[in-house]
Amino acid sequence: MNRLLNLLNTSIGRKLVVAISGIFLLLFVIGHALGNLTIYIGPSALNSYAHWLQQSPMLWLVRLGMLAIVTLHLWLGIKVSLENRSARRIAYQAGSSLWQRLFEQRMLISGLIIFIFIVAHVAHLTLGAAADATFYRVDERGFVDVYARLVTAFQTPTIAWSYITAMLLVGIHLKHSVRALFQTMGFFHDNYFSLFEGLSWLIVLFVVIGLCSIPLAIQFGWLNHAVAGLSIPSLTGPRFA
Numbered sequence: 001m002n003r004l005l006n007l008l009n010t011s012i013g014r015k016l017v018v019a020i021s022g023i024f025l026l027l028f029v030i031g032h033a034l035g036n037l038t039i040y041i042g043p044s045a046l047n048s049y050a051h052w053l054q055q056s057p058m059l060w061l062v063r064l065g066m067l068a069i070v071t072l073h074l075w076l077g078i079k080v081s082l083e084n085r086s087a088r089r090i091a092y093q094a095g096s097s098l099w100q101r102l103f104e105q106r107m108l109i110s111g112l113i114i115f116i117f118i119v120a121h122v123a124h125l126t127l128g129a130a131a132d133a134t135f136y137r138v139d140e141r142g143f144v145d146v147y148a149r150l151v152t153a154f155q156t157p158t159i160a161w162s163y164i165t166a167m168l169l170v171g172i173h174l175k176h177s178v179r180a181l182f183q184t185m186g187f188f189h190d191n192y193f194s195l196f197e198g199l200s201w202l203i204v205l206f207v208v209i210g211l212c213s214i215p216l217a218i219q220f221g222w223l224n225h226a227v228a229g230l231s232i233p234s235l236t237g238p239r240f241a
Contacts, residue, residue: 011083014076019181021073026178028066029170030203033210036150039223043147047139050146074115081108110173117166124159125149151218160215171208178203 008014035053038045053059123129134152137145154160178200217223 008076011080014080014083018073018076018080021069021076022177022181024066024069025073026174026181026203029174029207033207036214037210039147039150039214040217043139043145044141046147046150047141047143047145051143054144070115070118074111077111078108110169113169114166114173117162117169121163121166125153150214151223154215154218157219160219163215164212167208167211170211171204174204174207175200 008017035049036046038049056062124131128135131149132152134145134148137148139145139147154163179197214223
């Protein structure tokens with residue numbers, strides 16, 4: 001424990017912890033995207049995947065662990081960002097473009113917005129905040145109908161486009177994060193620049209295009225079947241997904 005605290009007391013140590021926590025978050029995002037993309041296989045596939053997660057005794061332990069990692073990543077990321085800005089002490093040149101100024105602060109801003117989005121997203125689709133009766137639906141097997149939840153939620157333009165905007169911010173954040181991750185871990189060597197730069201783009205495009213495609217498909221009516229006529233169980237509280 002003392003070694004960990006000593007590590008957090010150094011700039012290099014904080015950057016290393018940001019990188020390691022970033023690895024866990026990156027793996028989670030990729031896994032989340034793969035799971036959500038089962039929606040294209042059909043309601044049964046997505047609901048089966050969600051049911052498998054819900055039955056795991058580790059579900060809430062993982063959720064709380066990821067919340068702790070996100071909080072640590074955000075806190076240290078802000079601290080490192082402020083330290084870098086303080087160490088640089090170089091004002092922007094008068095001729096610098098708006099894009100250059102936004103580029104300098106994009107990680108901090110996008111990180112904060114993404115954190116707020118995560119809280120709202122979990123509250124809505126997992127905890128049932130402001131949810132309608134669709135939140136309690138089950139399919140013909142008695143599994144929580146996550147497919148219906150997603151379709152109903154993303155049929156609302158405000159929710160759909162807010163999600164898409166958040167995913168684009170995730171993409172901006174990921175692009176820099178993956179590249180910085182390789183650099184911090186010592187992999188981003190000049191000889192392999194093209195390889196890791198290409199890998200960074202591949203990961204970002206998969207996550208962003210994959211996750212953005214779901215609300216877009218629902219908005220265009222490609223994934224709105226098999227929602228009507230499903231039963232709503234008698235429950236006193238929400239069934240968490």
